[in-house]
Amino acid sequence: MILFENVTKKYRGTAKPALDGIDLRVDRGEFVFIVGASGSGKSSCLRLILREDQPSSGGIHVLGQDLGKISSRKVPYFRRNLGTVFQDFRLLTNKTVYDNVAFSLQVIGKSRGFIQEAVPDTLEMVGLAGKSKRYPHELSGGEQQRVAIARAIVNKPAILLADEPTGNLDPATSLGIMQLLRAINAAGTTVVMATHEATFVDIMQQRVVELSQGVVVRDEVGGGYGETASIPVADLSAEGMQVLRTTEAVVRAALAPEEVAEAEPAGTPSAAAAGTAPRQSGHDPDTAPVTTVGAAQPPEGAAFGTPSTAAEADPETPSAPAGPAAPVAARSDAREASVFEPPHPFGAEDDDIDDGDDTVRADGPQARRIPSFLDPDRPIDPVRMSETGSLADHLGLRRKNDDDETDVGPVR
Numbered sequence: 001m002i003l004f005e006n007v008t009k010k011y012r013g014t015a016k017p018a019l020d021g022i023d024l025r026v027d028r029g030e031f032v033f034i035v036g037a038s039g040s041g042k043s044s045c046l047r048l049i050l051r052e053d054q055p056s057s058g059g060i061h062v063l064g065q066d067l068g069k070i071s072s073r074k075v076p077y078f079r080r081n082l083g084t085v086f087q088d089f090r091l092l093t094n095k096t097v098y099d100n101v102a103f104s105l106q107v108i109g110k111s112r113g114f115i116q117e118a119v120p121d122t123l124e125m126v127g128l129a130g131k132s133k134r135y136p137h138e139l140s141g142g143e144q145q146r147v148a149i150a151r152a153i154v155n156k157p158a159i160l161l162a163d164e165p166t167g168n169l170d171p172a173t174s175l176g177i178m179q180l181l182r183a184i185n186a187a188g189t190t191v192v193m194a195t196h197e198a199t200f201v202d203i204m205q206q207r208v209v210e211l212s213q214g215v216v217v218r219d220e221v222g223g224g225y226g227e228t229a230s231i232p233v234a235d236l237s238a239e240g241m242q243v244l245r246t247t248e249a250v251v252r253a254a255l256a257p258e259e260v261a262e263a264e265p266a267g268t269p270s271a272a273a274a275g276t277a278p279r280q281s282g283h284d285p286d287t288a289p290v291t292t293v294g295a296a297q298p299p300e301g302a303a304f305g306t307p308s309t310a311a312e313a314d315p316e317t318p319s320a321p322a323g324p325a326a327p328v329a330a331r332s333d334a335r336e337a338s339v340f341e342p343p344h345p346f347g348a349e350d351d352d353i354d355d356g357d358d359t360v361r362a363d364g365p366q367a368r369r370i371p372s373f374l375d376p377d378r379p380i381d382p383v384r385m386s387e388t389g390s391l392a393d394h395l396g397l398r399r400k401n402d403d404d405e406t407d408v409g410p411v412r
């Protein structure tokens with residue numbers, strides 16, 4: 001899906017290359033952290049994948065495209081299949097939440113009908129259904145980043161590139177964002193994330209590619225942040241891990257193919273997978289207990305087919321989402337697509353682009369995509385988690401207060 005072959009990037013006027021002979025392969029469905037000290041080449045990597053920049057030498061293939069051969073005219077089409085999220089959110093300040101997300105579809109010519117379905121669905125998924133009319137300055141940092149993520153995924157990209165997406169957020173809010181990215185990955189989108197956040201790299205147990213002075217010095221699955229961490233690794237509590245396990249359980253339950261097949265009437269292939277449950281307006285995810293931090297744990301009855309009670313979130317009862325999803329199954333008939341369908345690397349308008357590189361290696365790193373400590377079959381007590389305070393408490397990351405504004409600003 002992403003292939004770097006001996007890629008070197010040397011910026012004009014610099015003595016040392018930013019990237020020096022990089023070989024890297026990322027397969028469909030992987031979640032890959034790119035870590036390394038400041039200046040090690042993480043952002044340069046992402047820019048090359050996005051085709052914002054070109055390598056000085058070497059070859060890069062993304063979604064079957066040789067980026068060295070793709071014409072400038074085709075670059076915008078190519079980028080439709082890549083969602084991007086940045087540390088500084090990059091929202092349009094004069095547009096509402098809804099319009100920020102809708103805009104990315106309007107500029108690529110999506111129909112009004114598609115936009116009217118896809119935008120609310122995606123906002124619901126990221127836990128912002130009740131804030132669609134707000135402007136960015138009326139949102140906390142965590143909410144702004146969720147808008148940015150909604151905008152990045154509303155067109156169902158095959159790949160989501162995230163460059164320090166939690167860099168401006170406090171730890172508890174960052175965890176919500178990480179859970180959301182993990183859920184998006186669980187739904188089929190390949191995620192490549194550059195980060196300094198040792199804590200999340202360690203607890204997520206995904207593939208870690210470490211750069212040092214433009215060279216890959218480590219590439220392992222389930223690795224921690226490593227010796228070069230510039231941020232101390234937090235000692236996450238067992239409760240913190242339970243929170244993540246519950247999230248994974250909910251996502252898995254919502255996306256499990258067998259439940260989908262049973263839950264939906266014939267002709268509505270995306271209904272249960274979309275997890276489109278009756279909407280609950282006015283819900284503020286930042287004021288709710290543990291189960292709503294991050295949209296991977298959306299408001300009750302909301303996206304992912306989330307169980308309607310904390311008890312139902314128990315992974316022992318994975319069929320819980322089938323209920324909430326059912327009432328809106330008929331509505332799905334009218335949809336062009338659901339955000340939870342497997343990503344279609346290229347739409348009809350992009351048929352001229354070859355997608356031949358999208359094979360999955362059976363023995364590839366994605367084989368361990370879901371770590372054992374997130375195993376939904378392991379016993380947890382979701383009721384206790386939902387009734388005993390905030391996520392920050394569970395993680396030992398208590399905030400100064402509950403004010404939304406504490407989401408904003410660097411805390412490291």
Ligand SMILES: Nc1ncnc2c1ncn2[C@@H]1O[C@H](COP(=O)(O)OP(=O)(O)OP(=O)(O)O)[C@@H](O)[C@H]1O
Pocket residue numbers: 011012014017018036037038039040041042043044045
């Ligand atoms: N446009 C540019 N022109 C010249 N040098 C650049 C340019 N962009 C990046 N560099 C240099 O390339 C190297 C890698 O930069 P890059 O931004 O990829 O690192 P990074 O790992 O993302 O760093 P950080 O964690 O601080 O964002 C650095 O030495 C940087 O100074």
